[in-house]
Every structure is written in structure tokens, then in C-alpha cells.
Amino acid sequence: MSDYTTLLQQSPDPETAAIRLDQLLQDVTARRYLAKMPSGSMPTFIHLISISNFLFRYFCRHPGVIVSLYGPNAMERDKFDGISDSSTLRTFKYQELLKITWMDLAEKFSYPVILDRLSHLADNVIIKAMHLAAADKQYPGCEHSKIPFCIFAMGKLGANELNYSSDIDLIFVARNYSEFNSGALDYLGGVIDHVRRFNALMQEVSEDGFLYRVDLKLRPWGRSGPLVISIDETEHYYEASTEAWERFAWLRARILSGGDRKLGEDLLGRLEPFIYLRSLGSDDLERFIRIKNDMARQRRRNENWNVKMGEGGIRDIEFFIQILQIVNAHTHPVLKSTNTLMVLENLVKLGFVSREDGSDINDSYLFLRRLENRLQMVDEQQTHLLPDDIRLRRKIACSLGFGGSSDEQTVERFDRQLEKHRQVAKSCFKRILPKES
Structure with missing residues (x-):
């Protein structure tokens, strides 16, 4: 374990990572594959087991999958060949999800x-x-x-x-x-x-x-x-x-x-x-404003901040983009895309959104989506609530690349960046339709 001390200290949750790595090293198969893992891959592995409870448990049940993270065909999509029942399909799903999580944390x-x-x-x-x-x-x-x-x-x-x-x-x-x-x-x-x-x-x-x-x-x-x-x-x-x-x-x-x-x-x-509307009538405008008002009322009922539905969250940006898409796609078919960022890119090209705003919205949307997925990566649960507990918040912050000399400093740096992106999302929500009542 002494060989991994520095890497463990650099992980989002050093104590949890140390316990889990020690547990894996007790298994003969896991120990063999970890010994062969390239040194450049080990930081991502320790990062992964420190933050994801459900994937750590998957390693414990299937230690042989460790080699798939660095073998000759690592990160390639597996084939469906040989899948003949739901159990094998679940195995396929989790092996692929493991690879995607690895790609995510490695930031390549x-x-x-x-x-x-x-x-x-x-x-x-x-x-x-x-x-x-x-x-x-x-x-x-x-x-x-x-x-x-x-x-x-x-x-x-x-x-x-x-x-x-x-x-x-x-x-x-x-x-x-x-x-x-x-x-x-x-x-x-x-x-x-x-x-x-x-x-x-x-x-x-x-x-x-x-x-x-x-x-x-x-x-x-x-x-x-x-x-x-x-x-x-x-x-x-x-x-x-x-x-x-x-x-x-x-x-x-x-x-x-x-x-x-x-x-x-x-x-x-x-x-x-x-x-796609040919024109925006008063009835349509009323319905859109009603949706905006409902969103505003719902977020006031939530105690913890919700990265999806909360003020300055993902839905604010999506609502902004989708309103512009619904109203303008009839005359600009290039906006008839299902992908949020592709629509945003075309809104910028068409002049509906300035280049500076488009860049800020793109960056904020991706930051919020990364945060959302870090929250869900822990237990494979559909959660969107950012924890208030400083230890849990630090863990999420570290998993996103934030650091500091103390837990408080790490969380402060994360919160500062989060607030910057929330302000961008809030601005989108406020300016797309008349002020909510």
C-alpha cells in the first residue's frame, strides 16, 4: 500500500480509497491485474474507486474486468456477439459503463x-x-x-x-x-x-x-x-x-x-x-410563460439546490434554447436538431445568440452536466441534489478537479466556479420570456 500513498492522498476521498484498494489487493485476480496496470492509469483507477460505490462493488464481484481498462482493446466498444439473455446483457451494460466512467474521470x-x-x-x-x-x-x-x-x-x-x-x-x-x-x-x-x-x-x-x-x-x-x-x-x-x-x-x-x-x-x-411554430401567438406565449412560472414556483419549494431544476440549473439553459428553437426552427430548419449544444451552436451561427454568450452558455451547460453526472456516479441513483455536508461536497469538488490546502478552501473554489455558471444559467432563464408573475 505504501507504493500508492501519494495517489491515495490525491484522490477525492483518500480514506475510502485506501480501504477499498486494500480490499481489492486481498483478491488474487485483482492483485494480479493491478500489478500489471500502467502507472499512468493508476490515478484514474484510484479516483474511480474513491468516488463510485456501485462500480467498486462491481470490481469486487468481477475483478477480472480490471484488465479491460488498460488491455490492448481498452476503451473500444464491446460487441453484442453472444448475448442471449438479460443477465449477459446486464454484464455488457456495466462493463461498458465502467469504460465510459474511466474515460470521464481520465478527462481524455x-x-x-x-x-x-x-x-x-x-x-x-x-x-x-x-x-x-x-x-x-x-x-x-x-x-x-x-x-x-x-x-x-x-x-x-x-x-x-x-x-x-x-x-x-x-x-x-x-x-x-x-x-x-x-x-x-x-x-x-x-x-x-x-x-x-x-x-x-x-x-x-x-x-x-x-x-x-x-x-x-x-x-x-x-x-x-x-x-x-x-x-x-x-x-x-x-x-x-x-x-x-x-x-x-x-x-x-x-x-x-x-x-x-x-x-x-x-x-x-x-x-x-x-x-415548430409558424408564428408565436398570444395563446402560445401564455403557455410558455405558464411553464416558466411553474419552474420558478417549484424551485422555491426545494431546500437543497437541485442541479437540474434549481435556480441557475440545467433546465434554465435548456428552456432558453428550446424556446428559441420552437419559435425559429420553422424558418431555419438547421435548428431542427435534438441535441442541445448543436442547437446552441446553430443559434449562434444564425445570430440569435451572440458568440460571447454562446461560449459562456456552452461552458456552463457542460459544467452543470459534469456535476450532475458526478452526483449520479456515486451510487447509480437519479439524484440532482448537491449535498450541504462539507465532506461530501469536497468529494464532489475534488472529483471535478478542484483542490486546496483544506476542505474549506477546496469547497470555496468549487462554489465560486459553480456560482459563475449558475449566473449564466439564471441570465438565460430571466431574459427568454417576460418576467414571471
Whole structure:
């Protein structure tokens, strides 16, 4: 252990890191692979076990995965070959999540790359789980497709900006049942059963964890609506919708590969008039202001600061960008992107946001997203609350690269930088619409 003293002291939580490293060194397999780990990789490893409880436990159960962090194919995406059940798929997910966490902490990739890798992993897991849930199911008139319906990724996944521990928002859209004549009920029943088995498979829990929490509340009529709805019914629902939040949700809708892409493209074309406004009427403005007011009221009820929903948080920046996107994308199609930073980049190019402001917003958004993921990296929990406890706050600050001669100084430097980025986000929220009432 004496060989690691300096590295342990430099980790976000030296005491925890020392205990955990000692525990791993008691295991023959872990000790062998740690002895072979290049010296340049050891700081990242110690950093990882000091901050992530769930990945440390994963190392304890599967010490052989240590070599995947520095072997000849380290950091390459694993293949799906040989995955034939949910247990193997969970193993794949956590091995890939481990690699992405390593990439994140090593800071050798830009943060949009990390978010994209997290999203790409979820995409692959979803489609593989869909195929496992299909089993030998045959749909009438769809003999050449295992997934004869469209899967829309929404929210952070749709934007290719997934968190470490985020629900995945999905909407399932089926073909019109009239296409199947006498086989319509078989098709509809088959699709609903398929989605139910997929949901159950995704949320199975083992000692390693689970695949993903699936959230279907963004579908038409929310939790009270059918799990799957036909394309015509979906179109009719949104033609009658007056809910502004549903327009925001569809800004990030992305068709997942593996399903019926043609069906999805057809629906997105039909929904364009709903998603992107041709002009901003008084009713639309009122709805947007109501959303802004609701956001302001909700944050006043929270005690601890919430990096996602709190004042000066992630949602402030997203709301600013999405309002500009909804209002201007009809005349500027380049804004019809699901990715937040890509939309921001194009808003700058079009002159809707100044270059200086665009740079500040980009930096603040990425800082807040890194902070959000550090909070979730600890226990793979969907948390957004920044702890008040100085020891926990110091741990998060150190994991983001802040340091100092004392815990107080480290936290002070972190808080100063955080406040700078919160001010940028607050400014976005305040200036996008009339002042909240």
C-alpha cells in the first residue's frame, strides 16, 4: 500500500480509497491485474474507486474486468456477439459503463463525447432487449421484422445527452391497425405484449444492478394512455393537444434503429406543425410563460439546490434554447436538431445568440452536466441534489478537479466556479420570456 500513498492522498476521498484498494489487493485476480496496470492509469483507477460505490462493488464481484481498462482493446466498444439473455446483457451494460466512467474521470475526451457514449450504450441495450423480448414472436404481415413498430427516444436519450443514472423516456408507435384487416388484433396484442416483456426485462434487478429504468409517461394521455398507439391516433392526439410541455418533449424525439424507421419518419413529418411554430401567438406565449412560472414556483419549494431544476440549473439553459428553437426552427430548419449544444451552436451561427454568450452558455451547460453526472456516479441513483455536508461536497469538488490546502478552501473554489455558471444559467432563464408573475 505504501507504493500508492501519494495517489491515495490525491484522490477525492483518500480514506475510502485506501480501504477499498486494500480490499481489492486481498483478491488474487485483482492483485494480479493491478500489478500489471500502467502507472499512468493508476490515478484514474484510484479516483474511480474513491468516488463510485456501485462500480467498486462491481470490481469486487468481477475483478477480472480490471484488465479491460488498460488491455490492448481498452476503451473500444464491446460487441453484442453472444448475448442471449438479460443477465449477459446486464454484464455488457456495466462493463461498458465502467469504460465510459474511466474515460470521464481520465478527462481524455470532450464531455459531449462522454454523453454520446452513454446514449449510444443505452440505444444498443434497448434494441438488444427488444430482440430478447421478441423471442420467437411472429407478427402477421411483418414476417421480416422482429420489431414492427417505431421506438422514439425522448428526453436526454433522444438528445444523445444521457446521464449516468437517468430514466430512459420512450414512446412506442404502431402501424395503423387497418393495414392488417383480420390480423389487426393479433398485431396490436402482440405489440403490447412485446413492450410489456421489454419493460420487465429492462428493470430486472440482479446483484450487479439493472439495465435501465423505463419511463413511458410522455406518451399520449400519459400513464393512463395505452402503451402503444397507432400513427394516425398519435397524430390526431397532438392535433388536439394544447399542452405546451408536449411540444417541448417532441423537440428531442429521435427514432431508434432496429424498429420501423419509415413509420417514425412519417410521424415526425406529420407532427412538424405541432412541434415548430409558424408564428408565436398570444395563446402560445401564455403557455410558455405558464411553464416558466411553474419552474420558478417549484424551485422555491426545494431546500437543497437541485442541479437540474434549481435556480441557475440545467433546465434554465435548456428552456432558453428550446424556446428559441420552437419559435425559429420553422424558418431555419438547421435548428431542427435534438441535441442541445448543436442547437446552441446553430443559434449562434444564425445570430440569435451572440458568440460571447454562446461560449459562456456552452461552458456552463457542460459544467452543470459534469456535476450532475458526478452526483449520479456515486451510487447509480437519479439524484440532482448537491449535498450541504462539507465532506461530501469536497468529494464532489475534488472529483471535478478542484483542490486546496483544506476542505474549506477546496469547497470555496468549487462554489465560486459553480456560482459563475449558475449566473449564466439564471441570465438565460430571466431574459427568454417576460418576467414571471
